[in-house]
Amino acid sequence: MTRPFPLHAGIATVVARRALTPRMLRLTLAADAFGDPGIEQPGEIVTLGFAGPGEELVLPREGWRFPPGGPEQHWRNFTVRRSAPADATIDVDVFLHGPAGIAARWALHARPGDRVGHAGPRTHWEPVADAGWSLLAADETGLPALQAIVEQLPAGHRTIALVEVQDEAERAPVDSAADVDWHWCVRGDAAPGTSTVVIDTLRTLELPTTRGQCWGGGEALVMRDVRRHVAAHLPACAGAVQVLGYWKHRATPESVDYT
Ligand SMILES: Cc1cc2nc3c(=O)[nH]c(=O)nc-3n(C[C@H](O)[C@H](O)[C@H](O)COP(=O)(O)OP(=O)(O)OC[C@H]3O[C@@H](n4cnc5c(N)ncnc54)[C@H](O)[C@@H]3O)c2cc1C
The missing domain is CATH 3.40.50.80 (Nucleotide-binding domain of ferredoxin-NADP reductase (FNR) module)
Known part of the structure; x- marks a missing residue:
């Protein structure tokens, strides 16, 4: 059966940050939805939402619809690197490419307690059965x-x-x-x-x-x-x-x- 998209959307909280390399940052995000994230394949995608200065974050409805007339929304795709339903967390690894991007800029300064929109998941890779x-x-x-x-x-x-x-x-x-x-x-x-x-x-x-x-x-x-x-x-x-x-x-x- 095709999953609805997004299966869940809400606000996640940063609970940990760790530098994996000089340019790659791991953020652990917690949200009730991550207790049953619906992930089926490795490398599934979560879409994270960021409010611009003075803007309100609006969550997408099913079919990626937003109420008409609202502020511009900033959502970016990230891979669920690890999912831990037992403690309702996921890890995302963010490449710190520089201050030009709202997501990379947010990640650079993100600290435990900070909040970010989440919506997902989306399958991105399906193994091919007859591939040797x-x-x-x-x-x-x-x-x-x-x-x-x-x-x-x-x-x-x-x-x-x-x-x-x-x-x-x-x-x-x-x-x-x-x-x-x-x-x-x-x-x-x-x-x-x-x-x-x-x-x-x-x-x-x-x-x-x-x-x-x-x-x-x-x-x-x-x-x-x-x-x-x-x-x-x-x-x-x-x-x-x-x-x-x-x-x-x-x-x-x-x-x-x-x-
Ligand atoms: C399916 C999918 C999964 C992804 N998973 C991850 C992931 O796990 N980790 C991750 O870090 N990214 C991942 N990305 C890439 C990420 O969504 C983009 O890099 C995104 O543009 C970052 O948003 P931003 O707000 O930082 O920059 P944007 O606002 O989108 O872009 C601002 C400027 O930065 C430039 N820019 C964007 N990305 C890069 C980059 N990587 N290097 C240099 N310049 C850049 C753009 O060209 C633009 O000029 C994924 C993308 C897809 C489609």
């Missing part, structure tokens, strides 16, 4: 989902994971029963969304020609290039590709072709 191997690609925004997926892959499952990070301090592999080759693609001095390190690395890899599944989450143009590479070079993966843009670089024109 996996190709995963992400930047820091997709890393929490990639980690959640890797942790749940079956024992011995051949997996190639490419992750774009700023520098070595951001590497964050996780334990897995799968057979994972991690490729940390360091963009160095380049700004997020301006580097070709992921696609450059992908082009150098000898990948299986058998049927596999491909998942990706990161900057929209980088993910487009991953999709194009997979379509051109991995025909056996057709129909098993879930590679999505998670955010758009501000310099990308609206007219760009994402196909």
